[in-house]
Amino acid sequence: MSEASLYFIQQLVNGLTIGSTYALIAIGYTMVYGIIGMINFAHGEIYMIGAYTALIAITGLATLGVSWLPLILIVALVCAVIVSSAMGWAVERAAYRPVRGRHRLIPLISAIGMSIFLQNYVHLAQGSRNIGFPLMIQGGFDFGGDDTFRGSISYMQMTIFVTTLICMTALSLFISRSRIGRACRAVSQDLGMANLLGIDTNRIIAATFVIGAALAAVAGLLLGMYYGSIDPLFGFIAGLKAFTAAVLGGIGSIPGAMLGGLILGVSESMTSGYISGAYKDVVSFGLLILILLFKPTGLLGKPEVEKI
Amino acid sequence: MLEVQNLSMRFGGLLAVDQVSLDVNEHEIVAIIGPNGAGKTTVFNCMSGFYKPTGGKILFQGKEIQGTPDYKISRLGLVRTFQHVRLFSRMTVVENLLVAQHRHLNTNLLSGILNTPNYREKEQKSLDRAAYWLDRVGLTDMANREAGNLAYGQQRRLEIARCMVTEPRLLMLDEPAAGLNPAETKDLNRLIISLKEDYNVSVVLIEHDMSLVMDISDRINVINQGRPLASGTPDEIRRNDDVIKAYLGEA
Amino acid sequence: MIANNLKHALFCAVITLVISYPILGFNLVARGVDITLTGADATTLVMVALAALIVFGFQLFRDRIVGTITDITRPGFGTHKEPMEENRRARIESWVLTGILVLALFWPFFVSRGSVDLATLVLIYIMLALGLNVVVGLAGLLDLGYVAFYAVGAYTFALLSEYLGVSFWMALPIGALLAALFGLLLGFPVLRLRGDYLAIVTLGFGEIIRILLNNMTNLTGGPNGIGGIPEPTLFGMEFGRRVKEEGNTSFHETFGIAYSSEHKVIFLYLIALVLAVITALVIRRLMRMPVGRAWEALREDEIAAKSLGLSRTAVKLSAFTIGAFFAGFAGTVFASKQGFISPESFVFLESAIILAIVVLGGMGSQMGVILAAIAVTILPELAREFSEYRMLIFGAAMVLMMVWRPQGLMPMRRIHIELKKQE
Numbered sequence: 001m002s003e004a005s006l007y008f009i010q011q012l013v014n015g016l017t018i019g020s021t022y023a024l025i026a027i028g029y030t031m032v033y034g035i036i037g038m039i040n041f042a043h044g045e046i047y048m049i050g051a052y053t054a055l056i057a058i059t060g061l062a063t064l065g066v067s068w069l070p071l072i073l074i075v076a077l078v079c080a081v082i083v084s085s086a087m088g089w090a091v092e093r094a095a096y097r098p099v100r101g102r103h104r105l106i107p108l109i110s111a112i113g114m115s116i117f118l119q120n121y122v123h124l125a126q127g128s129r130n131i132g133f134p135l136m137i138q139g140g141f142d143f144g145g146d147d148t149f150r151g152s153i154s155y156m157q158m159t160i161f162v163t164t165l166i167c168m169t170a171l172s173l174f175i176s177r178s179r180i181g182r183a184c185r186a187v188s189q190d191l192g193m194a195n196l197l198g199i200d201t202n203r204i205i206a207a208t209f210v211i212g213a214a215l216a217a218v219a220g221l222l223l224g225m226y227y228g229s230i231d232p233l234f235g236f237i238a239g240l241k242a243f244t245a246a247v248l249g250g251i252g253s254i255p256g257a258m259l260g261g262l263i264l265g266v267s268e269s270m271t272s273g274y275i276s277g278a279y280k281d282v283v284s285f286g287l288l289i290l291i292l293l294f295k296p297t298g299l300l301g302k303p304e305v306e307k308i
Numbered sequence: 309m310l311e312v313q314n315l316s317m318r319f320g321g322l323l324a325v326d327q328v329s330l331d332v333n334e335h336e337i338v339a340i341i342g343p344n345g346a347g348k349t350t351v352f353n354c355m356s357g358f359y360k361p362t363g364g365k366i367l368f369q370g371k372e373i374q375g376t377p378d379y380k381i382s383r384l385g386l387v388r389t390f391q392h393v394r395l396f397s398r399m400t401v402v403e404n405l406l407v408a409q410h411r412h413l414n415t416n417l418l419s420g421i422l423n424t425p426n427y428r429e430k431e432q433k434s435l436d437r438a439a440y441w442l443d444r445v446g447l448t449d450m451a452n453r454e455a456g457n458l459a460y461g462q463q464r465r466l467e468i469a470r471c472m473v474t475e476p477r478l479l480m481l482d483e484p485a486a487g488l489n490p491a492e493t494k495d496l497n498r499l500i501i502s503l504k505e506d507y508n509v510s511v512v513l514i515e516h517d518m519s520l521v522m523d524i525s526d527r528i529n530v531i532n533q534g535r536p537l538a539s540g541t542p543d544e545i546r547r548n549d550d551v552i553k554a555y556l557g558e559a
Numbered sequence: 560m561i562a563n564n565l566k567h568a569l570f571c572a573v574i575t576l577v578i579s580y581p582i583l584g585f586n587l588v589a590r591g592v593d594i595t596l597t598g599a600d601a602t603t604l605v606m607v608a609l610a611a612l613i614v615f616g617f618q619l620f621r622d623r624i625v626g627t628i629t630d631i632t633r634p635g636f637g638t639h640k641e642p643m644e645e646n647r648r649a650r651i652e653s654w655v656l657t658g659i660l661v662l663a664l665f666w667p668f669f670v671s672r673g674s675v676d677l678a679t680l681v682l683i684y685i686m687l688a689l690g691l692n693v694v695v696g697l698a699g700l701l702d703l704g705y706v707a708f709y710a711v712g713a714y715t716f717a718l719l720s721e722y723l724g725v726s727f728w729m730a731l732p733i734g735a736l737l738a739a740l741f742g743l744l745l746g747f748p749v750l751r752l753r754g755d756y757l758a759i760v761t762l763g764f765g766e767i768i769r770i771l772l773n774n775m776t777n778l779t780g781g782p783n784g785i786g787g788i789p790e791p792t793l794f795g796m797e798f799g800r801r802v803k804e805e806g807n808t809s810f811h812e813t814f815g816i817a818y819s820s821e822h823k824v825i826f827l828y829l830i831a832l833v834l835a836v837i838t839a840l841v842i843r844r845l846m847r848m849p850v851g852r853a854w855e856a857l858r859e860d861e862i863a864a865k866s867l868g869l870s871r872t873a874v875k876l877s878a879f880t881i882g883a884f885f886a887g888f889a890g891t892v893f894a895s896k897q898g899f900i901s902p903e904s905f906v907f908l909e910s911a912i913i914l915a916i917v918v919l920g921g922m923g924s925q926m927g928v929i930l931a932a933i934a935v936t937i938l939p940e941l942a943r944e945f946s947e948y949r950m951l952i953f954g955a956a957m958v959l960m961m962v963w964r965p966q967g968l969m970p971m972r973r974i975h976i977e978l979k980k981q982e
Contacts, residue, residue: 039755059587063596083578086578093571095958106965108701109957109961112911113954113955113957114954117951120950121951124951126582127587131587132589134594240763243759276774281770285767286767289763292752293749377865378865379867382867382868383868390862390863394862394863394866396860396864397859398859399856400976403855403973407852410853421845421848423844
């Protein structure tokens with residue numbers, strides 16, 4: 001294979017890696033939007049808190065002398081999921097439920113306030129500097145190239161793919177099979193009607209926040225390990241990216257969020273690879289603006305009919 | 309003055325309105341009736357430019373207007389009310405009426421900021437017109453209340469007044485009597501007739517209240533399941549077998 | 560009922576522990592490459608336990624507590640006075656405002672340089688918040704990239720003075736107009752979007768502008784910013800010790816007084832004061848004009864507004880452009896005050912602070928917004944030891960305001976319009 005095509009494939013792999021984590025975070029946006037029609041601005045912060053919790057768990061285990069990698073990872077994952085889910089639940093309860101159904105600006109501003117609050121909560125507790133995240137899964141295998149350039153997939157990237165795949169499958173099964181999943185779909189179709197039919201909509205809405213937060217926590221652990229460092233602000237940009245992914249795929253649609261995440265990840269890594277890393281955010285925000293302007297329903301979203 | 313020819317509106321696979329035609333002459337009150345879900349409001353939405361019809365023509369004073377954006381249609385003198393009252397609820401009653409006259413006003417920012425005599429004169433004119441219509445619908449005492457705090461019947465009247473200050477040629481009322489008590493409905497009756505008689509405005513209305521429709525309409529169009537069923541004077545409609553069947557069938 | 564409440568309260572308390580203990584209870588400390596974990600001090604742990612207890616108590620007696628709070632925050636609580644006659648109140652109001660203005664004019668001559676400097680900053684925030692109030696409070700368009708227009712104003716002045724030697728007074732209208740032009744260009748495509756999408760797009764736009772400023776190093780100096788931005792002159796008189804530009808004279812020599820660096824600070828303050836007053840008056844006037852009413856109508860009910868002949872695009876654009884114009888105004892003053900600008904000053908946080916000011920003051924209410932701008936800028940300075948909690952408190956305050964008092968601390972009062980009686 002020529003070096004140029006190897007380079008391209010490498011960018012593609014990197015893009016799909018990042019993209020699949022965006023997809024994990026995007027699920028949280030898209031589910032919440034699908035059900036109560038609001039942008040959960042604080043979702044990026046919940047992801048960031050997941051990453052911090054995982055790091056605290058990993059460091060704690062290391063201090064205790066645990067060195068068996070699978071155990072460390074599982075404990076870190078469980079801790080992150082628990083804390084983030086609790087956070088997701090609390091945020092919904094404290095900041096969103098009381099303002100549900102009011103003028104559309106009000107929940108949005110409340111969400112922005114929550115986002116600022118959580119950012120500074122972690123900032124005050126853990127400091128504003130970025131902290132190194134141990135690179136626990138190292139190595140990888142090469143898929144071609146010579147001495148000047150090697151295309152490779154790291155084991156970390158593979159871990160990300162596999163974990164994302166497992167989470168997505170589990171989510172799809174959960175939504176289509178479980179009682180809560182079915183109720184979720186009912187509520188997103190028609191909240192008022194679901195209420196009349198005896199579904200406890202408050203619980204279902206809380207459940208979507210918890211599910212979204214749990215997936216974000218998984219993404220937090222994965223991306224923390226992948227990038228090798230975290231800081232209190234890193235949830236904000238990742239949140240925006242994930243939101244872009246959700247919109248790109250069609251907000252409210254879960255397969256859309258997955259597709260959107262992958263497309264966004266690839267277009268970012270291509271920008272980094274071929275233009276300049278400094279402009280990758282410009283490309284994703286530009287993409288967001290273009291999609292909203294020309295196809296606001298996204299790739300897989302359903303058109304909304306305005307009613308009088 | 310208004311002519312709707314073979315209007316059709318399709319939403320995805322659903323044909324909500326199919327080949328509906330109707331016309332309104334100067335100085336006339338025309339009613340559109342039909343069972344729930346017959347497509348009456350959809351016809352209205354096409355006429356007021358809120359939807360772009362998928363087929364047919366709408367002519368207003370000889371000009372085709374189908375697909376013209378809603379705000380332009382109302383500037384032609386074709387103004388509507390809504391099934392569920394749509395007021396600017398956190399603005400006062402007078403302000404609601406002033407907003408409606410926006411296009412009558414000189415919108416030049418500078419003359420407004422400098423408060424030129426010309427600007428003041430125009431502003432005063434629209435205030436006078438607002439005051440006149442408030443008096444006409446009996447809301448003068450409420451002038452500085454927030455519109456959202458009015459009683460339902462008052463909100464209905466305010467909505468009609470808000471249309472009238474724009475000095476329309478044709479007024480479209482979507483279920484104006486919904487939620488009103490019998491006394492209020494009677495007042496509304498008189499108001500609508502007076503709009504026609506005293507202000508030379510033609511009226512198209514959608515209504516379920518048959519007594520109101522039969523009392524004030526010059527002509528009636530019946531729509532059933534998106535298709536035209538009958539049209540004629542109130543007496544003709546009263547005797548029309550198809551209409552009776554459609555209504556009995558529904559009940 | 561009690562058992563149910565108890566269960567719920569216990570659950571909430573446990574959740575509180577789960578979300579606070581891991582984050583607050585352990586500190587990650589980086590030592591070189593290694594990271595170690597230290598337990599937090601006893602006070603923090605006590606606080607965490609206390610927080611859980613408070614949540615437990617609150618949830619247990621929730622109904623009673625919420626009832627009391629609703630009473631307190633109900634509009635009109637504690638004001639059992641008869642409503643004052645309209646024109647009498649207006650007269651008193653204008654006297655009070657004039658008094659405050661006169662005080663604001665003479666006050667800087669008697670206080671320290673630092674206070675005047677801070678006051679100038681407050682005035683800049685007042686301009687920004689008044690401008691954003693048009694966009695968010697009146698027109699109901701949530702603009703999260705407002706800081707971009709502020710940046711346009713500031714960078715316009717900085718670049719014009721660096722490359723073309725344009726003075727403050729020339730740059731002031733150019734900066735504002737250019738910001739307005741940006742508002743127009745951005746607004747034209749995006750204003751069709753629904754509220755929450757608009758928020759995200761403007762946020763993205765703000766970030767794009769900042770990233771561009773950061774990376775177009777040749778033009779903007781990148782992260783290093785642009786320095787040496789001149790101060791305003793007074794009829795060609797400069798405020799520096801030595802005259803920089805030929806043909807100018809210096810202020811202290813002209814008036815034969817000793818040079819003092821305070822003159823410059825006070826002069827800037829006065830300029831900011833005049834501009835802020837102009838901003839407030841112009842917007843106040845706009846609110847009473849057809850265009851102001853159209854903004855609010857569109858916020859209240861877009862469909863009804865369109866059915867009455869208001870063009871959605873035109874009305875929204877006017878709000879967006881006017882908001883951007885005043886941000887450009889403020890940006891120029893800011894650049895001149897600092898003498899140095901960099902992308903650091905135009906981050907999203909800044910947009911969030913301005914938004915917080917508008918929300919806390921009361922969307923649409925000018926007086927509320929002005930008071931909130933003063934409070935938000937000065938309080939962290941007064942309580943230095945708490946200044947690191949500033950953003951935490953802002954965030955919490957925004958949430959609490961939305962939950963309990965969305966109309967703000969000083970809600971907008973409707974304009975009373977006297978009608979002539981119909982004969």
